[in-house]
Amino acid sequence: MAAGTMSDFDVPAAARALLDGNWREGDYRGHHYAFSVPSPRSYPWQWYWDSCFHAIVRRRFDPARARAELETLLEAMDPDGFIGHTILWGRPLDPKRAIRYNIASRADLMTRTIQPPILAWAWAWAVGGSGGDGFDPRIARHHAWLREHRALEADGLLWLIQPDESGMDASPKFDHVWGRLAQGRPLFPLLIAQNRRLGFDARRIEAARRPVVCEVLTNVAWSLSEQALGRPSLTPALIERLYDPRRGRFADDARHARHPTPPAQRPVTWDTLAPLALPDLPDAIAERLVAEVLRAPRFADGVPLPAVALDDPAHSSRETWWGRHRHWRGPSWVNSAWLVSLGLRRLGLSYEADELARRLTATVAREGFREYYEARQGYGMGAHDFGWSTLLWELVDPAAPPTPALQRASRDD
Template sequence: MPSPRSYPWQWYWDSCFHAIVRRRFDPAGAVAELRTLLNGADADGFVGHTILWGHPLDAQRAIRYNIASREDLSTRTIQPPLLAWAWAWVGAGGPAAEEPRIAAHHAWLREHRALEDDGLLWLIQPDESGMDASPKFDHVWGRVLSQGRPLFPMLIARNRRLGFDARSVAAAGHPVVCEVLTNVAWSLSEQALGRPSLTPALIERLYDRRTGRFHDDVRGAVDPTPRAARPDTWDTLAPLALPDLPDDIAERLVAEVLRSPGYASGVPLPAVALDDPAYTARETWWGRHRHWRGPSWVNSAWFVSLGLRRLGLDAEADALTARLLTVVGREGFREYYESRLGYGMGAHAFGWSTLLWEMADPVAPPTLI
């Protein structure tokens, strides 16, 4: 559970982060976390965004969750596929390639979400990216159907009618997104299985050399906003976690994005640059779904710290960590943090915020290439 009171089930990428930290003090529990995630898989290799262990959804959540029926064990959408990479961190009884259910999971993703020959994955909803209500999706699904907006359940209902199938969604002319963070996770996990790196494909499709940033590729957007005009969101920095990201691209990301006032002056790491018009850390009129529209997240900071250390920028990684340690030491392990003043927000006792341990006592990531 990401947080016992607020999130009572098992979330896919949360479990991957939990296991990475848990290996430090409970190796058997770390392995069990990932195996339990696999125990919720379908026979064809699909692993859902949320595994509904213990009890089904109530009627209110059933409208907002991506289920085909109230009898489903899991939601029918994905999250960033970090499982094989987390397996490599945990050392769960051998390489990920030796666990046939992980190979089946990757086969499902390639069959159902790799819509083009380059092998990158495509998403059908904002929450599949793990960044839910990020403003970067406003131009894709519009200000009505985007996550956290009043009519988001209509998007879920439409995708439910199409079987939550990306090919069917695309064929019907509805938006699909080749998203940056999802494909960073996918490349890391493919390499953990001993497969060829997808980093070159990710650069070819999603990197804009003119702006020096990574941007999503979109089909069928409601508002085809040019890349340079889209909100400045943290995921452009996520490729820093790739072990084979070319140094010239990585160094430019650090110099022009991470060190810019929009990120350098905030609690690590704001979901949206502090100086971007889309930034907000306040409650919004449509409810609580402002969490990827400004506040800071520990998992984001950890991804960036991996890249800093790979580049030999240990002092900068240490400074990033020290700023976050001060906030978490005062506020506890919260779901996210107000990105200017640092007060805790969202759920309490939030699991993946313990990734701060990985930042404070860094070890080299598993060798993938």
């Protein structure tokens, strides 16, 4: 997309043109696929949560293709309900990528790890339905797989086996968990190799005393999707396990971390704000997050929304060791700003949500739809023509999210 000035920038037209330009449709291995690639040059296959975001935006102008994009994820699903992080429609991985992609074999159609499971929630946005009615029944099978294989405890929260399963990739918040094997560190391919030997199976990995993580953003997505299907809310469990009322922050719970570190000593990352997207997050917690985190200069002074607090020693916009990728160590991402804006509007803070939209619109008008943006000066970084950055349309023209009926009392506890 050509950059321009904010005054002549038509967000809906630009978003529609990008998603249509990224559209791919065809047949492969006996399956029909139809979806938008995240970026034509950098990400030529289908990514799980990228497609969910694409469908949310696309519902505004092409609901049939929005549904087709989500159905393509379901088309790739294994019989047991597993859907991988990346589906390799059209052609297999080349040997170079195979080293750092989570595949058991180059013959695999999908990688063997997950991404934040927002499919059911995206279906509610893009297709409709509530309480399980109106949903493709394969979505319930997908949730059953997640509960069986990733909910390692009775509270129903999910556990991850690699940083990239969170969608936050090389965030410095994972460095204490995996050390030199964390994503963005030189030995990350060894973590993939270790998990491949254990079948990418969370229970086997945990039994082998390898790190597993109950991560904030993943469980926000999981709670939203479980509620969309009419399941009991996981928000109370998320608060019980991951919220520190003394600090007013959410933080991951890790087992077998290589360098165990108290939450107060870990990098301050944006995902502590992700629970604002939950419709039943108690107002007292939500308001504290806004007042003490979002409005603080360490986040408020950056392009919405810095992945790592601007004043945190871990904040960086430098390239990682393999070149062009700069994953979540500082730059701003549009999807995080949008998720936070949902909470702002729920709290009646429309002015602040509108301000996020205004500042991001100015950045995208100047830089184009990029994968992420440098958090201080706002220059575009990463992939060009990046699909989920079209969520800017949701920011500038907000729509009420699909939410199940919730007891007011659950928010007032």
